[in-house]
Amino acid sequence: MRASRVGVLSRWVAVVVLLLLWLPLLSACGGKANSVGSSGESSPGSSFGLDDRRLDKATVRVVFPFDFVRHVFYDAEVNTPAKVAADLKAQSEFYSDARAQSNGDVVVMMTKSQHERVVQRDESIIRASEQRFVKSNRDYRYVIGDDQQSVSIWANKYLNPNTYADIAQIVPGMVGVVYYLQGHTGPWQMVISLYNCHSNELVKRFNFYESFNMEYDRLGD
Known part of the structure; x- marks a missing residue:
């Protein structure tokens, strides 16, 4: 659709x-x-x-x-x-x-056992969301930065809005949860970069905390 x-x-x-x-x-x-x-x-x-x-x-x-x-x-x-x-x-x-x-x-x-279960559960849900996204289109990619403060997404204009909400809002937020659960003490700032999956062109870059709107046509075919 x-x-x-x-x-x-x-x-x-x-x-x-x-x-x-x-x-x-x-x-x-x-x-x-x-x-x-x-x-x-x-x-x-x-x-x-x-x-x-x-x-x-x-x-x-x-x-x-x-x-x-x-x-x-x-x-x-x-x-x-x-x-x-x-x-x-x-x-x-x-x-x-x-x-x-x-x-x-x-x-x-x-x-300690509760903490371990929480981290394992959050990480497994993050992985499952990533896998659903990349399996929905062979050209899609999803890369979480090693510092857990950046996400790069490659997609096109046929990306389902609900899927986009998941990978651009819910999953990054959960990455932030894991960031703190793992013991990081510095401020967490997630930067999300959205690319056209065919041209590799950067379409939009924004901070997770920012309000934003997405025009899907900018992602191209």
């Missing part, structure tokens, strides 16, 4: 899609972490009021920075950091605790 001059996914729609996909399905995906640390000490756990029986299990602390949470997990009309934290905390199978900080960061506590 040809998709011509179609405006792609407004920011709030993308947020809703992310919430619907991540929170129920990934449960533990969500969020970016400013820091990931393992410790057998009681201080990280006690700061969240975990009882003594759970302190030895709550060993991984992940901080999802406010700017990341704001762009990926909600916007003003959809969610708040406190709501994001509450949704995560309710998923007790994957999180020991979660709380929104006064600065808007969302902090979660996980056991």
Whole structure:
């Protein structure tokens, strides 16, 4: 099906899609972490009021920075950091605790096994989305930068809008989640480059956090 001059996914729609996909399905995906640390000490756990029986299990602390949470997990009309934290905390199978900080960061506590499952699940979903995309057309390509802060996409104007929303919004956001879960502490800025898959011409380059519209005809045949 040809998709011509179609405006792609407004920011709030993308947020809703992310919430619907991540929170129920990934449960533990969500969020970016400013820091990931393992410790057998009681201080990280006690700061969240975990009882003594759970302190030895709550060993991984992940901080999802406010700017990341704001762009990926909600916007003003959809969610708040406190709501994001509450949704995560309710998923007790994957999180020991979660709380929104006064600065808007969302902090979660996980056991090592929970953390491992979250990362594995997120990475497997990213890979599955990549594979669906490249298998949909033999000329399509999808390359995530080694630093997890860039994505290059090769496609044409017949790209399905829903597929585009997946690879240009949902998957990059999930890459950001994994970026923080893996222990990176610097700010995450995903740059997305879209190329015509036949001419190799750069059609559009934008930051994941930016609002944007896509004119599919610019991608060419």
